[in-house]
Amino acid sequence: MEFSSKLLEKAVNEMAQLPGIGKRTALRLVLHLLKQPAEQTQFLSNALTTMREEIKFCKSCHNISDVDVCEICNNSNRNHQIICVVEDVRDVMAIENTNQFKGVYHVLGGKISPIDGVGPSQLNITSLVEKAKLGQVEELIFALSSTMEGDTTNFYIYKQIKDLPIKTSTIARGIAVGDELEYADEVTLGRSILNRIPFDFSIK
Amino acid sequence: MEFSSKLLEKAVNEMAQLPGIGKRTALRLVLHLLKQPAEQTQFLSNALTTMREEIKFCKSCHNISDVDVCEICNNSNRNHQIICVVEDVRDVMAIENTNQFKGVYHVLGGKISPIDGVGPSQLNITSLVEKAKLGQVEELIFALSSTMEGDTTNFYIYKQIKDLPIKTSTIARGIAVGDELEYADEVTLGRSILNRIPFDFSIK
Numbered sequence: 001m002e003f004s005s006k007l008l009e010k011a012v013n014e015m016a017q018l019p020g021i022g023k024r025t026a027l028r029l030v031l032h033l034l035k036q037p038a039e040q041t042q043f044l045s046n047a048l049t050t051m052r053e054e055i056k057f058c059k060s061c062h063n064i065s066d067v068d069v070c071e072i073c074n075n076s077n078r079n080h081q082i083i084c085v086v087e088d089v090r091d092v093m094a095i096e097n098t099n100q101f102k103g104v105y106h107v108l109g110g111k112i113s114p115i116d117g118v119g120p121s122q123l124n125i126t127s128l129v130e131k132a133k134l135g136q137v138e139e140l141i142f143a144l145s146s147t148m149e150g151d152t153t154n155f156y157i158y159k160q161i162k163d164l165p166i167k168t169s170t171i172a173r174g175i176a177v178g179d180e181l182e183y184a185d186e187v188t189l190g191r192s193i194l195n196r197i198p199f200d201f202s203i204k
Numbered sequence: 205m206e207f208s209s210k211l212l213e214k215a216v217n218e219m220a221q222l223p224g225i226g227k228r229t230a231l232r233l234v235l236h237l238l239k240q241p242a243e244q245t246q247f248l249s250n251a252l253t254t255m256r257e258e259i260k261f262c263k264s265c266h267n268i269s270d271v272d273v274c275e276i277c278n279n280s281n282r283n284h285q286i287i288c289v290v291e292d293v294r295d296v297m298a299i300e301n302t303n304q305f306k307g308v309y310h311v312l313g314g315k316i317s318p319i320d321g322v323g324p325s326q327l328n329i330t331s332l333v334e335k336a337k338l339g340q341v342e343e344l345i346f347a348l349s350s351t352m353e354g355d356t357t358n359f360y361i362y363k364q365i366k367d368l369p370i371k372t373s374t375i376a377r378g379i380a381v382g383d384e385l386e387y388a389d390e391v392t393l394g395r396s397i398l399n400r401i402p403f404d405f406s407i408k
Contacts, residue, residue, distance in 0.1 A: 002297060002300060002301070003297070004267055004268050004269055004274055004275065004276070004293065004297070005259060005260075005268045005270045007254060007255040007258055007259050007270060008255060008259060008268050008293075010251045010254075010255065011254075011255035013251075014247050014251040014252070015248065015251075015252075017244065018233045018248075019232070020229070020233075021233075025224070027294065028223070028224075029224075030252070030255065031292065031293065031294070032222060033222075034255075034268075038257065040221065041252050041253060041256035042253060042256075043218050044218040044219065044221070044222075044249075044252065045248075045249035045252050047211075047215040047217075047218040047219075048215050048218070048234070048237065048245050048248065049245060049249045050211060050214075050215075051211040051212060051214065051234065051237075051238075051245075052237060052238065052245035052246070054211055055209060055211050055212060055238065056209075063208055064208050064209045064212050064238070065208055065209055066210055066211060070208055071208065088235065089208065089235065090235070093206060093208070096206060097206070
């Protein structure tokens with residue numbers, strides 16, 4: 001791609017560094033910004049820079065936060081004895097949306113994945129194990145995705161806390177509500193039969 | 205979507221203003237920036253702001269440029285009597301890539317589109333007509349997309365210069381090289397028969 005302007009080229013190249021944004025998409029986005037009032041670009045740049053520089057991670061759960069200890073960890077109405085272990089902030093948002101969980105979270109910041117060069121030391125695992133050893137934790141819920149990396153991470157954490165008097169659980173795997181059985185994959189369908197639960201017509 | 209941080213929320217909202225970027229994609233991009241070194245966000249913000257503030261449009265053809273008159277308009281080896289009328293800078297880049305055109309360009313900055321609120325006065329049409337009236341122009345090549353808006357724009361410009369001794373042409377519409385006839389739409393196929401050209405086995 002040959003650009004008529006170095007400034008344009010630089011902006012497109014920087015934009016194309018973002019995941020899933022190719023050069024053509026980057027050019028489309030940058031040309032859109034050029035058509036909009038200059039303030040929009042200013043607002044976007046400022047929001048990104050301020051966010052990158054000033055954002056904090058909760059000292060307790062490592063979730064993204066504007067303060068040292070996030071709202072969830074600071075909330076005395078929540079059950080601090082149940083910790084839900086998740087991969088990143090998006091999972092916290094997803095589970096919070098369900099309104100079904102009243103415990104607290106621990107954000108690992110990723111999964112153990114040797115192929116991507118992510119080892120246990122790059123994740124927030126040590127602080128989780130230390131928290132568990134303090135004796136205040138009753139249950140750890142593993143809510144990582146059920147991939148090889150997720151299972152590895154679950155097992156790695158489990159090995160370190162298995163001698164502590166802590167219950168461990170994983171979220172249920174099964175057929176999604178509203179899904180047709182015939183389109184479900186065999187592994188999920190198989191697990192949903194093995195892990196069947198007592199019928200209760202009052203559960204929606 | 206509920207965010208655990210106002211800074212994160214603001215960055216995501218600004219990012220989601222870009223066309224084709226929804227809230228989820230914006231969140232993914234912003235979280236990616238958070239995982240990268242802070243310089244990457246800084247580089248991106250700087251490139252965007254500098255580009256938006258310092259970029260110029262060529263005084264002659266309105267193409268994006270770093271200088272007052274762009275390289276193409278400044279090149280005495282190019283034929284300044286043939287002007288190719290295009291919608292935006294991407295079309296200039298696409299035609300330049302073919303290495304088949306040695307004239308100059310005129311970038312309209314859009315197409316007449318009442319439905320999007322774009323009238324002739326928002327486009328660089330007046331300067332094109334003035335350039336044509338100076339008597340140095342031999343041919344105008346309309347290279348807008350063949351949509352209703354493109355055809356309207358072509359016709360609007362044509363009406364204003366039709367009494368001048370200027371040849372007008374449009375780029376050929378037909379079956380793309382390598383395409384199968386059976387999958388071509390009827391309008392394109394029809395035009396390709398009406399506008400057939402003498403057979404020449406030397407053309408690749």
